[in-house]
Amino acid sequence: MRPRVSVVIPVYNEGDAIMPCMERILRDVLLPAEILLVHDTPDDTTVPYAQKLAMADPRVRPVLNTYGRGPANAIRFGIDAALAPVTVVTMADGCDDPRQIDGLARLVERGVVVAAASRYMPGGQQVGGPRLKRLMSRWAGLSLYHFTRVGTRDATNSFKAYHTDFVRQVGIESRAGFEIGLELTAKAARARMPVAELPTIWLDRQLGESHFDLGRFLPSYLRWYRFAFGRRLTMEQLAARRVRVEAAEQPVPSVALETTS
Template sequence: MTPRVSVVIPVYNEGPEVVRHLERILREVLLPAEILVVHDMPEDTTVPFVHELARTDPRVRAVLNTYGRGPANAIRFGIDAARAPVAVVTMADGCDDPRQIDDLARLVDRGVVVAAASRYMPGGQQVGGPRFKRMASRWAGKTLSIFARVGTRDATNSFKAYDTDFVREVGIESNTGFEIGIELTAKATRLRRPVAELPTIWLDRQLGESHFDVGRFMPSYLRWYFFAFGRRMSDEQMAARWADKRPTPAPSGDRDREETPA
């Protein structure tokens, strides 16, 4: 059966802590789904635990990213490997609420190209996390919503659903961190494509260590923040932009590489 939603989860040495989160996703996602756990290296400590789950639930796939290391490349690879018309990006640390994956996917089914889980709309909340990161994210979301009219008050949140055809049309240029969420929201805004949101409660991770580096990723976020304020672009202009900036493709034999348990 072709899945209706592909859940893309970039991981980096999550180890056994990933199991609880994956089990919650498997419980809460009721739509026909595939769960793509995307890792950068075969020796990632997450992989054995993903293989163990895959033995009992065929929805789970461990996928080796060949686009280059880092979360942006892992997410780009995961969306390219997705078999469903909707891809939902969520983190491996349990910060996101998996009960909302179906609702986000249904928004895309109804015609939006980006569906955002929003911490900053009525009913949403952010619990924990570094103070500067919270303030910067909230300020960016508010100003983008009011002045650029991006369709969501939480453009920087990574927990989003995407129309996979739209993503492949406009491309993903990010190659650093988690700025893909704001990049695709900004591109949808410049093309006047519909973006929607629903409230979410984000909880800072309770176990393990965050790999988010504010100083390292901030320039990339600012690039797409200012991009959202540009003039309307045509489909042809966006396609030409992507053709000019498209990264060198991975070898065809590795592009959709799925690891099977030993």
């Protein structure tokens, strides 16, 4: 049976900390689904546990990211590898509520291209986490919601569902970190495509170690924050951006120099 939703989870040396998170996802996702555990290297400490889960449940797919290291590339690879028409991105740290994956996916099935789990709408909440990061995220989300009409109060949250074909058409330009959620929300807003949100309660991770580096990722977040304020773009224009970015990343072929004796 073809899955209705592909759940993409970038992992990095989670080890056995991945197990409680996966147990909740496998229990709470009721739609026909595949769960892609995307790792950067074969020796990632998550891999043995991912393989064990895959043997026990056919919904689990450990996949090796070949687009380059880092969470952005892992998410890009996972969406490209997804088999379902709806893709949900969630984190391996257990901070997101897996019971909402079905609801987010159903919003996309009803016609939106981005469905966000929102900490900052009525009924949502963020518990724990660095105070500066919380303040900046809330300010960015609410200001974008009121001034650019992006359709969600939580554009920076990574926990979102996407229409898979929409993502593949407009492309993902992010290469640094977790700013993909903001990028795709901003692109949907610029194209005047529908975005919706559901309230969520985000809980700071209890196991393992966070790999989020605010100083490193902040410039990329600011880039897409500014992008959201631009004029309307057509889907064709966004697709052309994707083509230009992909072309710029292609290696320049080396030209053999002829020598004469």
